[in-house]
Amino acid sequence: GLVAKTTGIAQNQLGLDMSLEGELGLDSIMITQLMNGLVKLIPQEQKAAFSSEFSLRDLMQLQTLREIIQVLEQWQVSVTVTASNSDQENTLGEDTLASGESKENYQENYQENATVTEPEMALTPVENLEQNSDSSDSSDSSDSIELLHGxxxxLLGYWVVNSNSLFSSLRLEGDFDLDMAWASWKDLLVRHPMLRSHFHVPSGATSFKDYQLEILDNPTPPEILFIDIRHLDSEAKEEAVAEEVDDWLxxxxxxxxxxxxxxxxxxxxDSVYQLFLGIEHVISDGLSNHVILREFMEIYRARSCGEEPVLPAPTSLNDYAEVVAAMNAWQDPEEDQALAEYTATQGKESYIWNPKGQPVDYQNSQFYSHKYCLTQETTDKLIAKTAEWRLPVNSLLLGAFLRAVVKLDSHELSVRTTNNNTNNNFEATTEDSTPSKSPIIQIPTSGRVYPGVDASNVVSSFAQNLALSFAPPQADEDWQVLLNRIHQVIQNGIASGIDRAQTRQMGMIFKDNIALENGQIPEHSLPMFRSALKSNLYFPYTGHTHIKTQYGSVNVTDYQAGGINAPGTLDILQEVFDGRLHMFASYDYNFFELSEIDNLMREYIAQIEELVSLTVQPQQPSQSQQPLPTDTAIESTLRQVTEEICHYPISxxxxxxxxxxxxxxxxxxxxRIVTHLEKLYGKVDRQGLLSCRSVQEMASTLSQSFKG
Known part of the structure; x- marks a missing residue:
């Protein structure tokens, strides 16, 4: 019954030796849904033992109905039980487990005589729900609001590793007043509903759809946590900053x-401060943190100068609700079809970068962030190469990164999950050092722009994800060939909208079908969820932070940021600040050694330096992008849209x-530009427009498509 419901095929037409993928047409998302339904059928008293022996990845390797039945029979589950409980499956999407986590309560004294304002001890997730209380005392009332699918x-990641924490940090020089900073924070709360949000979890909640996201009307923020360590030596000060990073992460x-x-x-x-923002990922993402820091510093500048801040319009609760409703309602059959084809092509393959064959300790992951930075000269050359090769920065960076990963991976890329280990550890095979599998890289996308919706200045957790497979770079492969094929894979994924389709489908599954006990994922289910990882390498590039280097009398001299994902993962956040590309490697240091991360990042930087030193023949635009006669109205509209997004006139x-x-x-x-054009003109050639390198080329491409 469960298989029939998942496939839509009548029970009397199902055969025991039918292939789940080939004959029944189950893609990876449907197979995941089926496998989680099977877990539901395991007797309650045996679930913990079952989860210890089988990970979700193990179950995903079952090929036929007969293999499924053989597994269930070992755990005293009959076929008739499957039919009677066919409507009670719970599901987990393997492609998208991208969650950040934490382990310790914040804030320690760095030295006995340091001046410290300490927060109250945070509850663990379980204690949190048992108390089931909130801090709404600071507000007269609150409103509930719909969650984004993403x-x-x-929420899943919160329970898998106990929290999703992000941080951003600025080094400030000048007079910095804590009372004025606190007032700036209070002003900031009015501008963004998500900064006033928290969850109410009803007692006995059985699924995430029971979670209620509440927005406080007029909360008063707590004191800003403050530590004065001017008396310490330089080395101790930097250690204190590093510990603060570790605490927030x-x-x-x-x-x-x-x-x-x-x-x-x-x-x-006396005039040097380190400002930190720590935030739960469920209400923010990397781009939102840019918004928060930019607006916080601008409000502070305006207050210190007695001026009005220069800011975009604030996001009202109604504005935010409309954004969420529009994004959640979006569905495009073509995007759904592209996702089905993508998952069918990629199949159930996974990729774990694990040079030393280390096991993953899912229960004791701990994260740290290490900072790397290109020189301004190298950054300038890198950006200049985008014009020569007609490729975006993120494609150039990914090409260099893949070369570094494959070069340093001394083990076969094939990784399997062991069945006889209660920690569900990964084990790397080592028969051959030649890569036999295509690396899979998790590439976050902004998730902020839908047809008719642009949430670029809104704070929330919009980020989506593409787990893309790439053929391993060959030692003698031409750089240009490599970069072009990498770019094609990325662009196909973005242009086809599979990140939006995947977010919608999996968000709905997570919301309705992950079974909770009293509001939390049962302990016996966590091992399966923790091992459902498509790849342990995350590679976000968020572009320019647009954080200024001066706000009134305060100079911003340095910047750092980071976030965490699942156990055993490495997340390399890449952002441009003050004309230099910063790379922040956040990693599970109970899985990776710092020497591994350092070797990888140094090799990555060496590959970038090799790339920017190349002399190449500049690429020419395609025929449709040549400067052909354009519709003057289209050209005018396109220039206006580009100016609106860039915030400066284009001559x-x-x-x-x-x-x-x-x-x-x-x-x-x-x-964003292409999506605005979709709003104005309907369906457009997304892939062609995203390939354009100038406003004029975009105008030509758009004009020619309408002539056709």
Missing amino acids: QYFH NYEWSLTEWPLHQFSVIRLE ADEMDLDLEADLGVDSLERI
Whole structure:
């Protein structure tokens, strides 16, 4: 009955030796749904033992109905039980487990005589729900609001590794007043509903759809956490900053308590401060953290100068609700079809970068973030190469990264999950050092732009994900060939909208079908969820932070950020600040050694330096992108849209300049431009427009498509 319901094929037409994928047409998402339904059938008293022996990845390797029955019979489950309980399956999507986690309560004294303002001890997730309380005392009332589909991913991740923590940090020089900073924080809360949010979890909640996201009307923020360590030596000060990074990266947030974000400040010298933002991923993402820091610093500047801040319009609760409703309602059959083809092609393959064959300790993951940075000269050359090769920065970076990964991986890329280990550890095979599998890289996408919706200045957890497979770079492969094929894979994924389709499908499954006990994922289910990872390498590129280097009398001299995912993962966040590409490697240091991360990042940087040193023949635009006669109305509209997104006028002479190298329009902003055009003109050639390197080329491509 369960198989019949999942496949839509009548029970009397099912054969025991029919292939789940080939004959029954189950893609990876449907197979995952089926396998979680099977877990539901295991007797309650045997579930813990079953989860210890089988991971979700193991179950995904079953090929036929007969193999499924053989597994169930070992655990005293009959076929008739399958039919009677066919409507009670719970599901988990293997492609999208991208969650960040934490282990310890925040804030320690760095030295006995340091001045410290300590927060209250945070509850663990279980204690949090048992108490089932919130901090709404600071507000007279609250409103409930719908969750984005993507936020259900982070609710799952919250339970898988106990929290999803992100952080961003600025080094400030100048007079920095804590009272004014606190007032700036309070002003910021009014501008973004998600910063006033927390969860209410009803007692006995059985699924995530029971979770209620509540928005406080007028909360008063707590004190900014403050540490004064001016008396320490330079080495001890940097150690204190590093410990603060570690604390925020591994902080356990309490979902039912407000706030789900916090600021802290370390005073290093009389006029030198380190500002930290820590935030739970379920209400924010990397791009939202940019918004928060930019607006916080601008509000602070305006207050210190007695001026009005120069900011976009605030996001009202109704504005935010409309964004969520529009995004959740979006469905495109073509995107659904593209996702089905993508999952069928990729199949059930997974990829774990594990050079030393280490086991993953799912229960004791701990994360750290290490910072790397290109010189301004190398960054400038890299951006200049985008015009020569007609490729975006993220494609160039991924080409260099794949070369580094494959070069340093001394083990076969094939990785299997052991069945005889209670920790569900990964084990790397080593028969051959030649890569036999295609590396899979998790590439986050912004998730902020839908036809008719642009949430670029809104704070929430919009980020989506593409787990893309790439043929391993060969030692003698030409750089240009490599980069072009990598770019094609990325662009096909983005242009086809499979990230949006996947987020919608899996968000709905997570919301309705993950079985909870009293509001939490049962302990016996966690091992299966923790091992359902498509790849342990995350590679986000968010472009320019647009954080200024000066806000009134305060200078911003340095920047750092990071976030965590599942146990055994490495997340390399890449952002441009002050003209330099910063790379923040956040990793599980109970799985990776710092030497492994350092070797990988140094090799990655060496590959980038090799790439930017190459002399190449500049690529020419395709025939449809040649400067052909264009519709003047289209050209005018396109220039207006581009100016609106770039926030500066574009002259006629600049229409032919390279969008990225000359105008500073990165790949995320080009997606915004194309999506605006879809809103104005309906279906457009997304792939063709995303390949354009100038406003004029986009005008030509759009004009020619309408002529056709």
